[in-house]
Amino acid sequence: xxxxxxxxxxxxxxxxxxxxxxxxxxxxxxxxxxxxxxxxxxxxxxxxxxxxxxxxxxxxxxxxxxxxxxxxxxxxxxxxxxxxxxxxxxxxxxxxxxxxxxxxxxxxxxxxxxxxxxxxxxxxxxxxxxxxxxxxxxxxxxxxxxxxxxxxxxxxxxxxxxxxxxxxxxxxxxxxxxxxxxxxxxxxxxxxxxxxxxxxxxxxxxxxxxxxxxxxxxxxxxxxxxxxxxxxxxxxxxxxxxxxxxxxxxxxxx
Amino acid sequence: xxxxxxxxxxxxxxxxxxxxxxxxxxxxxxxxxxxxxxxxxxxxxxxxxxxxxxxxxxxxxxxxxxxxxxxxxxxxxxxxxxxxxxxxxxxxxxxxxxxxxxxxxxxxxxxxxxxxxxxxxxxxxxxxxxxxxxxxxxxxxxxxxxxxxxxxxxxxxxxxxxxxxxxxxxxxxxxxxxxxxxxxxxxxxxxxxxxxxxxxxxxxxxxxxxxxxxxxxxxxxxxxxxxxxxxxxxxxxxxxxxxxxxxxxxxxxxxxxxxxxxxxxxxxxxxxxxxxxxxxxxxxxxxxxxxxxxxxxxxxxxxxxxxxxxxxxxxxxxxxxxxxxxxxxxxxxxxxxxxxxxxxxxxxxxxxxxxxxxxxxxxxxxxxxxxxxxxxxxxxxxxxxxxxxxxxxxxxxxxxxxxxxxxxxxxxxxxxxxxxxxxxxxxxxxxxxxxxxxxxxxxxxxxxxxxxxxxxxxxxxxxxxxxxxxxxxxxxxxxxxx
Numbered sequence: 001x002x003x004x005x006x007x008x009x010x011x012x013x014x015x016x017x018x019x020x021x022x023x024x025x026x027x028x029x030x031x032x033x034x035x036x037x038x039x040x041x042x043x044x045x046x047x048x049x050x051x052x053x054x055x056x057x058x059x060x061x062x063x064x065x066x067x068x069x070x071x072x073x074x075x076x077x078x079x080x081x082x083x084x085x086x087x088x089x090x091x092x093x094x095x096x097x098x099x100x101x102x103x104x105x106x107x108x109x110x111x112x113x114x115x116x117x118x119x120x121x122x123x124x125x126x127x128x129x130x131x132x133x134x135x136x137x138x139x140x141x142x143x144x145x146x147x148x149x150x151x152x153x154x155x156x157x158x159x160x161x162x163x164x165x166x167x168x169x170x171x172x173x174x175x176x177x178x179x180x181x182x183x184x185x186x187x188x189x190x191x192x193x194x195x196x197x198x199x200x201x202x203x204x205x206x207x208x209x210x211x212x213x214x215x216x217x218x219x220x221x222x223x224x225x226x227x228x229x230x231x232x233x234x235x236x237x238x239x240x241x242x243x244x245x246x247x248x249x250x251x252x253x254x
Numbered sequence: 255x256x257x258x259x260x261x262x263x264x265x266x267x268x269x270x271x272x273x274x275x276x277x278x279x280x281x282x283x284x285x286x287x288x289x290x291x292x293x294x295x296x297x298x299x300x301x302x303x304x305x306x307x308x309x310x311x312x313x314x315x316x317x318x319x320x321x322x323x324x325x326x327x328x329x330x331x332x333x334x335x336x337x338x339x340x341x342x343x344x345x346x347x348x349x350x351x352x353x354x355x356x357x358x359x360x361x362x363x364x365x366x367x368x369x370x371x372x373x374x375x376x377x378x379x380x381x382x383x384x385x386x387x388x389x390x391x392x393x394x395x396x397x398x399x400x401x402x403x404x405x406x407x408x409x410x411x412x413x414x415x416x417x418x419x420x421x422x423x424x425x426x427x428x429x430x431x432x433x434x435x436x437x438x439x440x441x442x443x444x445x446x447x448x449x450x451x452x453x454x455x456x457x458x459x460x461x462x463x464x465x466x467x468x469x470x471x472x473x474x475x476x477x478x479x480x481x482x483x484x485x486x487x488x489x490x491x492x493x494x495x496x497x498x499x500x501x502x503x504x505x506x507x508x509x510x511x512x513x514x515x516x517x518x519x520x521x522x523x524x525x526x527x528x529x530x531x532x533x534x535x536x537x538x539x540x541x542x543x544x545x546x547x548x549x550x551x552x553x554x555x556x557x558x559x560x561x562x563x564x565x566x567x568x569x570x571x572x573x574x575x576x577x578x579x580x581x582x583x584x585x586x587x588x589x590x591x592x593x594x595x596x597x598x599x600x601x602x603x604x605x606x607x608x609x610x611x612x613x614x615x616x617x618x619x620x621x622x623x624x625x626x627x628x629x630x631x632x633x634x635x636x637x638x639x640x641x642x643x644x645x646x647x648x649x650x651x652x653x654x655x656x657x658x659x660x661x662x663x664x665x666x667x668x669x670x671x672x673x674x675x676x677x678x679x680x681x682x683x684x685x686x687x688x689x690x691x692x693x694x695x696x697x698x699x700x701x702x703x704x705x706x707x708x709x710x711x712x713x714x715x716x717x718x719x720x721x722x723x724x725x726x727x728x729x730x731x732x733x734x735x736x
Contacts, residue, residue, distance in 0.1 A: 101312055135651050209430070212314075213429065213434055214434065216420025216425055216426055
């Protein structure tokens, strides 16, 4: 058995395996920490900073920071919620996100986080950048208007598919998702069955001709708003474990 | 403001209790005679351009954002066009009936909104009544039951849209080659609960519009009226059909100009002209030319063009309507309202018929076949015939889009109505009253215009009338806060 350490998050005492990240340890105990660039199965990079928490008072990205014994973590505070809101708002104004007709709507992590964080409209001016759509691949479309530069496609393609289809060029506000080809996505070795095709948290990389197949009301985040699955499952486990707690009741989150 | 040295100009801007944003200008000479009267559509939308470069499957969901009142029309019309792109124009019975149910639901709610909420204050209170109460709030005060019915009828239509498209406004039900859901038993049963009540209220609505027309026949016969050609789609057997059919056009005497023209051949029979004073084009029937080829669409056009209506109560109402003009086309602009209510009755009868059809619970939802590069969809929107035409590249991105929305087809007809009212009610009058200006708006409202194919906050737009002297000075300005 691996060594366990204990720590607190928002005053709640949790245990973690040594070396486990704060994000993973929290999630295992039913505490959801919002994130965009991190995805289970990928090496964390701490790029988007949405998972920023305070560790003993110091800001750190929960997806990269390992738990150490006795640390005090702040997660769901007004200050951190405000920071996360601002990051997500900046992502909205930096790209061209039209949720109202985007086929990823209802299945989009960016949109779902905006709802969770209570964003009704961004406070920053829209930049309306000019970005292109690469539809050259017969089965996959790359719409850079919606890319949030999380790098999940790049890491998935490299680390899980072993292909290196994607990469980044330029820096700062000019940073752009590029493809490993002379010209376009259609010239790469990307296959419909590659895991990279399903790695995108937003509607930037999509399978063609599959849009809107799921009715409104039954889409991923219609059924379960982002983060609530983590919280609900934990709540049910605790209930079931409590003396006299009875059987878990589906959907009865506390 | 003044463009002619010896005339003055009245401007009604924006026109109220319509959907969208327009203004009317009336030019008067020194004896207050009308020299010109025009309806201008002052919004510019640009949808045809900015959806270029987007994938074709986005069209039904993206282009419906043109409108918040009848988005289902654009949703379904785009879907019908895109069906051809994916080789899925022959839908499964479940898909077609779900789409039809959605469409009748929207026809029902949109017509109710327009007749009760927007137009009825003029009919019930009179054109010259106090503008402070000549609105839907006034209706609530004067006839609580009628106002309640209006709201509940609109709600019923919206619930049908939600059950078929997932949302009451801007849903996603229709997808290329089909539909993304069927109607569950629970959804069906919930809708069946109120269907009888809706039928009764629809009958009452037909009677209300009929009674108004017959009691005010002297006014209705001439008010804003003029002869015109009419256009709609029509079922193979000549029945009224809102969802599918070839194009039929008739002339003012009821003679056929063309019939059962397949949708993809619309450019062979229709052309679009332009005017230098409006963003809205002026379509015309090609064989008649731009001068004589303009036509009207919408409820009046559909009741005029069809041979019959395929539901018993609406068909009886249609016969009653046709008897007024001895079976010939009815050109009375105010009769749009009566025709509209006949369509409300037809819609609820169709809704009832469809809800009883087990095909709606089918599971075969989508068909696809041979990929095409071009697709045309034509549908009858509440305001009239709507055309969507797309070309798509091999990479699935849209390269060309052409939309002819219903109100565009009614452009010339509405302008003639505005001119007629200006000449009949304003020309030569010593003073211009608010009621006279309202008559202009009454004429526009009869068409059920969707001026920009966009919704606006109801009741927030003031009416501004400016009267300019011959020297260009403002001599009178009236602002009416609705």
